[in-house]
Amino acid sequence: MRRFAALGLCLAATGALSGEVNGYADSRSAFTRARVGGLLPADDVAEATELVEANVQVKQRFLTRAFAYGDVSLLTQIAGTYRGLDADGNEVALANHDVAAYHPLVSLNELYLSGEARSWLNLVAGKKRVTWGPGFAYNPTDLLNPAKDPTDPNFQRAGAYMARVELTSETLALTLLGSPAVLEQTSGVPYQFVTYPAWDKKDDQAHYQLAARAYALVANADVNLMAFYGNRYRDAFEKKFRFGATFSRYFFTDYEVHFEGLFQSGSTRAAVTHACVEDARAALACGFAGTPFVSQPLLDDATILPRVLVGARTQFSDEAMLSVEYLYQADGYTAAQFQDLVSAFDGLSQVAALGVPVSRIPGASLLAGGPSADGVPQKFSFEPSRRHYLFASYQKPKIRDDFTVGLVWVENLEDLSGLVTPSVTWAAEEWLSLSLSAFVPFAGPKSLAATAPSTGKAVSEYSMLPMAYRGLFEVRVFY
């Protein structure tokens, strides 16, 4: 009888519900010219790729002020045409092979329950993208989400699993959240949080991030103060306190100015041991002695090493928008450290050419980067390694009504290498947009670049990318 009552209640509730559904289907056809023979291996860079994404967003309201929300993308990719070098150093076509980055993927961008226990008290549980910083291209205070793509900040939709409590008044908000790290997942679907399972015990620690945020609307400015406490959450910091602050306000009517800063002691950035990469003999000596080629020397350093972004944005009378941002990160590589990095990659490419597994080199895994982003595959992955960067973005809409041209410029201000991304978007219908874009990394002047010891070639940050350029044609249908 109880079961029937419960069933009846469920049916009654279902009848009372009215979900909102929307989303898009997206096709991205790309041609990437692999930088064969560069410092970073390009064997797994497919020159021709086709990515199809089906996205659905569902919002189901229930009770008075509660809802369930899901934003899920199913992605499948076709990739082919790989290039590499033969034994004589000539560029040749490689056989098609399996590359994990091109596997089908379910991206649970967001999936959460939200409810108002009181008008001033909001509760959230699930996966949600929460961003407190006003940075447009990059958010130094975002310790929770997969990194966004500075050439298309709208592109990354994925968030983090969390439980969040938020208290709000008209001009204040106080947020407390806890986020467990996803430690095991398959095809984008997580199945192990916080601690590693017994059959894959990488460590015995709990991996999590706690955060508190106070927001205030002060003198027509958005001000956020944040405190984080985390343990091995997306990086190697253990029991780590970090603090953040942001500011955003309009000045002189039309100019939005913002600041976003993260303040932490130490850094998880990997640094190459200089003594191991001076020459081949030094490398061999380190290898025999078991001295790590790469370590994290600032992991427990007490020095405060801030990451700060300042920027401004305006819309002109013709509705064109210009955004300019500057990023400073105190733990970025100096020119000497970057030279060591280049020497290490050069050495790794030599070792790999000899058939020695790179994984056998002590500390080499640190150069492979951080944990993979558990979100939608990105057009461009930005992991700033130096200290000073400039981002500029210009968009001019309404050209012949439906065309928007854009240009995004990412510039390393130390070696003056960068990436330029021109694009044209045609909103052909209210439900259809087509865009054509290019990603062109460029080298800085030789005088500011590092040198690859084996070849004597100048290497700057963006000339290290395993692609020479990429063209992308995207069709998006909204429903």
Next chain:
Amino acid sequence: MERRFLVAAVVAALAPVLPAAAAEPTPEQILAKYDAVMGPRTFEAHSSMTAHREDGSERTYVMRLLKSENDKFRVWFDEPAAVKGQEMLRSGENMWVYLPNLKRATRVANRDSFQGGDFNNADVLRVNYSADYTGKLAPTDVPDTYLLDLKAKTTNTAYDSIKLWVKKADFQPVKGQYFGSSGQMIRSAEFSDYRELDKGYVRPAKVLMKNELVKARYSTMDLSELKLAVDAPPQRFTQADLGR
């Protein structure tokens, strides 16, 4: 003495009808009446904005509006699918747009275009002219109207000056001309379809905004429904509430 008494008696006799002829409302009173018509203190409405473009095509945006007090405004976009989930908020001098793709709120300016049409954000979300403009009466060329010549009090407003024609009878707006800092007319508006949208509340349900810089372009804002007595809790007008 008798003559003075006679004049006083005539004035006293005419007193009930004199104020209508003599007590011309001040510009401030007219502006307050206009604000009461176009931006009642609290309301919820459903509206659509259609942008007519140079090539003759059009784009329509469907939205829900919620206003509270004089300076709090929320907009939820329902159509088209490409903007569904977008929201806007005004609180005092501040405006934000919430973009579902970005999953967060970003500040926008009063003068920024409203969804790429010919209205700007302040035209829709900042309808309290008494707070933003000082006015004086000017000679009108439209019968039975007052012409208000409005000057911006600060640089935060959408326009530097406005010419606004309102009906003498009920202070309903008839048309407007909107000027930039150079003195050039950048927009002009025509108000029509005067309707009782809620009990005893009449206002123009249609506003046509012409782009005076690109003559082929114009936008219309149509109110399909409006309710005055609605619940508009303060939490709906906070940045934290965007996206919920």
